[in-house]
Amino acid sequence: MAETHVPNRLFIKLLLGFWLCSSLIIAIVGLLPLLQQNHDRAPVPPPMAQMLENIAMRIEENPAVLQSDFLRRWERRGKMEGKPVRLYLANSQGQVVNTNRVSRNVRSFMLMADEEQTPISHQFKDEFVFGPARLMLNGEPYFLYGRLPDMHPRPWFFFFIENKLLTLSLAILLSGLLCGLLAWHLGKPLNSLKKSANALAKGDLSHRVDKSTTQRSDEIGQLATAFNSMADSIEAMVKNQQRLMGDISHELRTPLTRLQLSLALARKKGQQSTETDRIAYEAEQLEQLITELLELSRVKLSNNETRVHLGLAESLSQVLDDAEFEAEQQGKQLSIDIDEAIELSHYPKSLSRAVENLLRNAIRYADYEIHIEAKQQGEQIYICIQDDGPGVPAEELEAIFKPFYRPDTARQRESGGWGLGLAITEAAISAHKGSIKANNRIPNGLEVIISLPA
Incomplete structure (x- = not known):
């Protein structure tokens, strides 16, 4: 099938926009001298032309009147539209013969x-x-001119002709306005595309470019449509991956359950040994890993939970009680500062699990003190969890929220876990359209800040 070539509409818009802008400015500026020239060559109004013809005829009939003050007397009693007329008689060399006072x-x-x-x-x-x-006097041509003081208001364009700096400034302002409208017309959809790309990069797979941009008929609209199609594909692939991970983890539980049942039967028959104890331990570790993977999949897909509007302190009450008990058993102190008035729309189980993971990590690695604080500032709610432990290497602060990642300081088997706790936390916060960030405290300790929309 022959390929049809669509005209480059964006190129046409840019070309026509800048071409029309520059042409309009050039036309306006170039038209002023033409208007001036046309005004300079305006015909003489009929009453004034008739007046000059009558005076010229009288002078031709009786040249002797020039020896008297005929022209001056006529100026004193002659008026045109209520204003005195000044007359000038010039010879063929352009010399005015009736007066020496001739204006520029x-x-x-x-x-x-x-x-x-x-x-x-x-x-x-x-x-x-x-x-x-x-008129003709003694065989030589003469020319009669008239002058009226402030006869008519000057045309509007003379103001711009005489004020060239102002005219130039207005031309620059007009061109800036036209180019600004063109830039806004092109920049607004590009800004929408940038916001959507940033949201997608931050993990908000549901964000799409608005309809006003996708409905444009130029290349920007085509790009927005292609971007939305790409985002749809990415969201579908990621969700399928998470669903596959959950399905595999769920299917692994069946043979694992059989293995644990076989171990229980072997122990009942007196076949317990060091090897069977080791198998039982690894099976238990595998069971915990599968549970963590299923939890991560569930949180990322936001399945099986309804969003509710509830007080933050109420949602976290059980988690905080458990954390206080755990800290007390380890000889550490947990201080809690959560405003009872804070309420938000959230997934209670996911948010509780996220805060629980952070508190358990803080209790595990703290030397003595752990502190959790929640406050609302404008349209954001901040939850801050601090400890006085060894902290995390600066280059690993962002990586600790990735699945299966653990800093070198926490890789010992006895520390427990597979690096999924903080990944679950990050997934839960992303499901709430929030963000999470870790910082090292001075002189020591770790600080994790959760930001949630109120």
């Missing part, structure tokens, strides 16, 4: 109008200049 704006306009074939007008900051009207 008028001279600029005369140069501007000299390039045009028809009369034009231009609005300067504080005056409006228009013209020229052409």
